Amino acid sequence: MRLTLLLPLLLLSGCDLQKSHLDRVQDNDELVVLTRNSATTYYQGPFGPTGLEYDLAKGFAEFLGVKLRLVTPDTLSDILDDIQSGRGDVAAAGLTITEERKRILNFGPAYQHITPQLVYRSGHRAPGNIEDLAGTLEVVAQSSHAEKLRQLQKSYPELTFLENPELESEELLYLVWEQVIDYTVADSNEISINRRFYPELRVAFDISAPEPLAWAFPPGEDLSLLNKAREYFDKLNRSGRLEQLLDHYYGYVSNFDYVGTRRYMKHIKERLPPFRKWFEEAGKETGEDWRLLAAMGYQESHWNPKAVSPTGVRGIMMLTQKTMQHLGINKSRHNAQASIEGGALYLTNIKKKLPERIKDPDRTWLALAAYNVGFGHLEDARILAQEAGANPDKWADVKKFLPLLSQKKWYKKTRYGYARGREPVRYVENIRSYYDILVWLTDKDKLPTEVSPAFKIDTPAL
Structure with a gap:
């Protein structure tokens, strides 16, 4: 009798072991995807999860008809x-x-080609080749860059480098920018994304020819899931969806231009006048200084009503359709007046969510940071600041903790996880600079403008 009961269990167990990888995924109704938090792969943005790898993985799970579970x-x-x-x-x-x-x-089909490049900071002598390196070269441990450098050591025995087991490529680029290390190697797509935030980064030379990126699958002869991935990417290629995704995340970066003060002042004369009335009207409705709203609009889109970002936000103030609808504005985001009104209302709503004890100008700087990175990530940074004994209500303190949200050691402790925390710091400081210039120009021309008490300060923006 006992053998009789055990036999069906053994048969069921044996059947399960014989199931293909694809069958197990579909039976479990779940696709487990291993990924990493970075600007080029996956992260929680202001409007939810985003990143090229996230979009591709989400699409594959939908292609299979199962749920997606991301593991980082x-x-x-x-x-x-x-x-x-x-x-x-x-x-x-x-x-x-x-x-x-x-x-x-096992690897699936290539979906993107990148070039590994050696990066240094402007102000230092540009190395022309491997033999010119004179300083600390650091790369991510077990990365393709480390593998490539080990191959180069056969031809250049004097080449030395360090493998960092804790930091990601994005963080090593930051260390180069901060002049903590002299060089790193990063993929061309990562450099394109991060040079917007660290414009002094420079590419010295390519480490190798362009190389393919692809998904990795467990080893072995069971290629059932991998073959399904081939079908999926083939569909993406034939439909043009893959090209759209790549353009969505990287197309705008190729046209990146670090706008200096002269260019900004030129745009004030040439681009701002058609929109000024609407900035002023939005300022009156919300109690915000119109010049602050205009500075936001310039930081967001360079006052381009047709602007579209890689995250899908649109218009002068770069809002999502969901945000516009939530604000009760049922017009196109490319409608400049509607976008400006929406941006002003959205900023005001963020301010209302902050504790009443926080006074201006800190209240405004913190609200601007949340406008950029998301309110949840701002709260994470404020909690980190408080736990470290800093003042969570002061922008000067909180801005020191926002960058920590891109480091595993810190974002693992937070509720909302990874964020490109250095971006909102630059975002706020850029707006402060743009605002100061607008105040200076309007005061110079003695135009009838009224400055909010929050901005009657004598110290310059830092």
Whole structure:
């Protein structure tokens, strides 16, 4: 009798073991994707989860008819170990196909080609080649960059470098910008994204020819899920969807121009006049200084009503359709007057969510940061500041903690997780500078403008 009861269980167990990878995913109704938090892969943006890898993985889960579960291991090494051990169905983390990795993993079709490049900071002598390096070169541990440098050491035995097991490429670029290290190697797509925030970063030379990025799958002969991924990417290619996604995240970056003071002042004369009346009207309705709203509009879109960002926000004030509807504005986001009205109301609503004890100008600077990075991420930074003994109600303190949201050591402790925390710091400081120039110009021309008490300060923007 006992053997009779055990037999069906053994048969069921055996059947489960014989199921293909694809069958197991569909039976579990879940696709487990290993990825990493970065601007080029996946992160929680102001309007929800975003990133190229996120969009691709979400699309694949929908293609399979299952739910998506994202897992973000601590390091690149952990991602590679986990997918090799089968602790995930696919690794979608901007992985370069290399010879070393092909020996231990299966790879899907290439969806993007990037070029690994050596990066330094302007103001330092530009190295022309590997032999010109004179300083600290640091790369992500177990990365394709480390593998490439080990290959180069065969031809250049004097080449030395460090492998950092804790920081991501984005963080190493920041260290180069801060002049903590002299060089790093990063992929061309990561450089394109991050040079907007660190304009002094420069590319010295390419480390190799362009290389393909692809998803990694567990090793073995079961290619059922991988073959399904091939079908999915083939569909994306044929439909033009893949090209749209790449353009969505990287197309605008190729035209990036670091706008200086002269260009800004030129745009004040040439671009601002048609929109000034609407900035003034929005200022009167909300109690905000119209020049602050105009400075926001310039930071967001350079006063371009047709602007579209990689996250899908549109218009002069870069709002989502959902935000416009929530504000009760049922007009196109490309309608300049509607966008300006929406941006002003949205900023005012954020201010209302902040504790009443926070006074201007800090209240405004914190609200601007939340407008850019999301209210939840701002609150995470304020909590980190408070826990460290800093003042969570002062912008001068909070802006020191926002950048920590891009570091694993810190964002793992927060509710809303990873954010490109340095971006809102630059965002706020840029707006302060743009605002100061507008105040100076309007005062110079003695135009009838009224300055909010929040901005009657004698010190310049830092």
